[in-house]
Amino acid sequence: MALKITEECINCDVCEPVCPNEAIYMGVEIYEIDPDQCTECIGHFDEPQCVEICPVECIPKDPEHQETEEQLLAKYQRLITEL
Ligand code: SF4
Numbered sequence: 001m002a003l004k005i006t007e008e009c010i011n012c013d014v015c016e017p018v019c020p021n022e023a024i025y026m027g028v029e030i031y032e033i034d035p036d037q038c039t040e041c042i043g044h045f046d047e048p049q050c051v052e053i054c055p056v057e058c059i060p061k062d063p064e065h066q067e068t069e070e071q072l073l074a075k076y077q078r079l080i081t082e083l
């Protein structure tokens with residue numbers, strides 16, 4: 001499942017540089033996550049790096065982007081071959 005950033009985001013800027021997939025970007029008002037590039041950090045780290053570092057805990061899983069671990073791994077494989 002991709003993650004999403006809620007409106008509690010305070011635009012502190014710390015999550016964007018820690019994402020291994022460059023999935024986090026500044027949106028119109030707050031930071032956003034591109035679900036096509038978020039793998040929950042699978043393939044890179046044991047824990048989602050953005051969740052670990054976010055000071056206000058505003059990055060839950062996005063129920064609108066349900067994915068299995070296999071699908072996330074396949075996304076990871078696709079992303080590393082595109083780099
Ligand atoms: Fe990036 Fe990982 Fe956060 Fe997804 S969970 S947005 S891949 S840091």
Ligand code: SF4
Nearest residue numbers: 009010012013015054
């Ligand atoms: Fe927003 Fe959390 Fe990212 Fe900071 S770390 S910009 S509060 S989502």
